[in-house]
Amino acid sequence: MSPVYPFDDAATARALVGTDGLLVQWNEGARRLLGWTPEEVVGRPAANLLAGDAPAIPSGEPRWNGELALRHRDGRTVSVWVLVHHRHPADGGGRLVVSPLWAPGPLPPDDPLSGVELTQSPCAVAIFDERLRLHRINAPMAEVLRVPEERLRGLRIPDIDGRPQSADFEQQMHRVLTTGRGHDVRSYAPISGEGRIAAWLARMSPVTDADGRVRGVCVAAHDFTEQYLARERLQLVNEASVRIGSTLDVTRTAQELADVCVPALADFVSVDLLEPPEQGTEPASGQFSAPITLRRVAHGSVNPGSPEAVVKLGQLDVYPSPSPQADSLLAGHAIVASTATDDLERWLSWDPVRRGRIEEYGIHSTMSVPIKARGTTLGVAVLTRFRRPDPFTPDDVLLAEEITARAAVCIDNARRYSRERETALALQRSLLPRNLPRTAAVRAASRYLPAAQAGVGGDWFDVIPLSGMRVAMVVGDVVGHGVQASATMGRLRTAVRTLADIDLAPDELLTHLDDLVLRLSDEAGTEGSPGEVGATCLYAVYDPVSRRCTLARAGHPPPVLLPPGGAPRQVDLPSGPPLGLGGLPFESAELDLREGSVLAFFTDGLIESRERDVEAGHALLCEALAAQADSLDETCDRILHTLLPTGGAADDVALLLARTQGLSPSRVATWDIPADPALVAPIRKQVVEQLAVWELDEVGFTTELVVSELVTNAIRYGSHPIRLRLIHDAATLICEVSDTSHTAPHLRRAKTWDEGGRGLLLVAQLTERWGSRHHTEGKTIWAELALLDEE
Incomplete structure (x- = not known):
């Protein structure tokens, strides 16, 4: 057997039983053990090979070992020690059954690996031979594997671990065996029945004999689960700081909080916010009293569509005490409840709909965290678990509070921005x-x-x-x-x-x-x-x-x-x-x-x-x-x-x-005024005649008075040339008198015995509005008269 490929698949009996109880795989080692060929057993019930009753194998354990009585092809019964692995659905599911084909005995005195001392090491240590089969383990490693050394000796890593990923680990060991250089490998495996991950650092080093020849591989496993979980928590907090608050929208920010927590921290998360007392005011702060009205602004789930949600997005709901939302707001801190305690049952007593939803999805642990920022309580986030089997831990509570605190600042900023935006928008629209x-x-x-x-x-x-x-x-x-x-x-x-x-x-x-x-x-x-x-x-x-x-x-x-x-x-x-x-x-x-x-x-x-x-x-x-x-x-x-x-x-x-729009020339009349006050009367007559042409006789008297005053003032106080212009549309008649003087007219009140000074006052009384404008040639005095009847 060459170190280039030291693996002997036939040295271990291996069989894979599908979730339906049928045999899926049957290797050469299994044929040697029981005599059955793959063609004779694959696709048939594995129970046909049992010579006695099937053992009670716990479904929640990833690994089980024990004695089985199996039927040999020649009819005899063979008692075999087997190691059974429950495979994850992602790895194909079913059970992987392995058994060594040789009975372990005492190590020979000339064993090349006997010089490696294991008993003094506090780490979990295993020695593998040149075929990368387990040779020895120490007590800490046996405690980790939960199987005695004498039962595991001769098995390969895929036989001991049972997961497809273990083949990569074995390839790393083979690298050490062939190169003679040490290597570090990180491995992550779920903890039995807890839903959490155990992290291991495996330090692989070559085992050499007196001549310096590599005779095996030593694997020392160091548990760094706590460091791994701490890093995961820190990474989640960093992710929350990046993902939450990407916009200044309250609903979007609340949804980002839910999305960050699912599935990293919970299987379902709901975010409910307090309603401000009235538009444009701060949310309520200080002490609360139940029942509490909250509006659902966001929720997220590992299931598409969040079917666990009882309250729809945007809907108001009233939460009494006891309830997760009300109790955490009343207490002012996070509260955790689970099916293992009476708290969750007490919370569910007020709402049969929620009780049915929790029973339907198997929710077993709930955590309610108030959303607070700058001394103001904004709402509450409720996190629940049903797919993950492990309950919330104190570290999970600290992590949820940290993420929620960061989200609370973003939600408060979004609310303040929205309030300022609404104020500015109202001001803007009122000014336009x-x-x-x-x-x-x-x-x-x-x-x-x-x-x-x-x-x-x-x-x-x-x-x-x-x-x-x-x-x-x-x-x-x-x-x-x-x-x-x-x-x-x-x-x-x-x-x-x-x-x-x-x-x-x-x-x-x-x-x-x-x-x-x-x-x-x-x-x-x-x-x-x-x-x-x-x-x-x-x-x-x-x-x-x-x-x-x-x-x-x-x-x-x-x-x-x-x-x-x-x-x-x-x-x-x-x-x-x-x-x-x-x-x-x-x-x-x-x-x-x-x-x-x-x-x-x-x-x-x-x-x-x-x-x-x-x-x-x-x-x-x-x-x-x-x-x-x-x-x-x-x-x-x-x-x-x-x-x-x-x-x-x-x-x-x-x-x-x-x-x-253009004004037709027929709606404009213009006269050049001579510098003679005696000619004002003929001008008035021409104006009346023009109004008759325009069929505006009803404003003739008023227009005659206004024209008389404006023209007279221009002749007396203005500079020549002087021009009179009448313009009209359907609703307005305009009288304009222009001259080359830049002196602005002033409205004043004449005394009782004054002979003049009443002209502009009279114009102001008779017209809708009047004024003057200056241009390069001088100024223009104008007055507008409202027409009662439209054309």
């Missing part, structure tokens, strides 16, 4: 326009979506009616997220509306807004250092009479224009610096727009993405904008669906679409 105004200049539609994970930001949009049927459109983005960004957005939106009311040009308005952001940055700073308030903005003013749009931007993405019957294109605008840098100029540009043109204003969250570059985002936006749609709202929805991922955008998104 609920409905866009209907104007004669544009038809508009908008969408706002908060970021999926980063929190609510400072994106905003607005449509602001201006004098002369004009309209201002604005979209902006404040740097940062959260309540502070929303509050800053509200201040900037208010400032834009205020500046728009005084009819500043877009570039001037951005200059004033830039100064405001600088002041906000100074206010946000601490200890003399400036804050980090910044924003981008795009401001546009469209005039339906001239059909001209004036735009300026401050570091904001330019809009996309879809002309009627044309292809979408990005509007070429001077970029302008972001708001808050200070001292840098802004430039405006003018566009002539045909009626029915669509302008798309948006924030960068719409086109920027990790999956694509900005150019690809612009291409998708143009494609979605150009598609046929029945309404602007439908176009908005299609744009968001095309550009944003399913799970939500990484940044806030604001989208504003505006379709331009």
